[in-house]
Amino acid sequence: MLEKFFKDSLKDIYWAEKHLTKALPKLAKAATSEELKNAFNEHLEVTQTHVTKLEQVFEMVGEKPVAKKCDAMEGLSKEADTVIEETEEGTATRDVGLIIAAQKVEHYEIATYGGLAALATALGMDDVAEVLEETLAEEKEADQTLTSIAESDINYQAANEEDEEA
Numbered sequence: 001m002l003e004k005f006f007k008d009s010l011k012d013i014y015w016a017e018k019h020l021t022k023a024l025p026k027l028a029k030a031a032t033s034e035e036l037k038n039a040f041n042e043h044l045e046v047t048q049t050h051v052t053k054l055e056q057v058f059e060m061v062g063e064k065p066v067a068k069k070c071d072a073m074e075g076l077s078k079e080a081d082t083v084i085e086e087t088e089e090g091t092a093t094r095d096v097g098l099i100i101a102a103q104k105v106e107h108y109e110i111a112t113y114g115g116l117a118a119l120a121t122a123l124g125m126d127d128v129a130e131v132l133e134e135t136l137a138e139e140k141e142a143d144q145t146l147t148s149i150a151e152s153d154i155n156y157q158a159a160n161e162e163d164e165e166a
């Protein structure tokens, strides 16, 4: 039962990662700051390796890589679309919204990979756990990058934009 749950969860995050390879270019295009655009583009490249690593994990557990629609990721991705719809192009306010939306995605991934790596260890699959932990570390790094971009400049700029409008 536990192994089935593990494999189903792999299918779920596999769908999510593949979905992100399509969503991240949209975020990069919509972002105002160059720094944020670069962060999204860099994480797109990393995300492509996450897809490959999951295919490796499927092979390690003797399964074909199958994607099963992840409702959570679809919802988080829609939230990012809403940010783009509801903010003005070229504003720091849009970037603030994009960063928060993207961080929700990273946190979802962190929770998933953290849980799956622990589960793999419990199931005696240390080699699988290792691959999942590599991805986990990269999701945490992406999250921290977004935090530092927000805190270094963009949040402050966005707060000033609000003042101008008021």
Ligand SMILES: [Fe+2]
Binding pocket: 017, 046, 047, 050, 109, 135, 139
């Ligand atoms: Fe990822």
Ligand SMILES: [Fe+2]
Binding pocket: 043, 047, 105, 106, 109, 139, 142
């Ligand atoms: Fe990620």
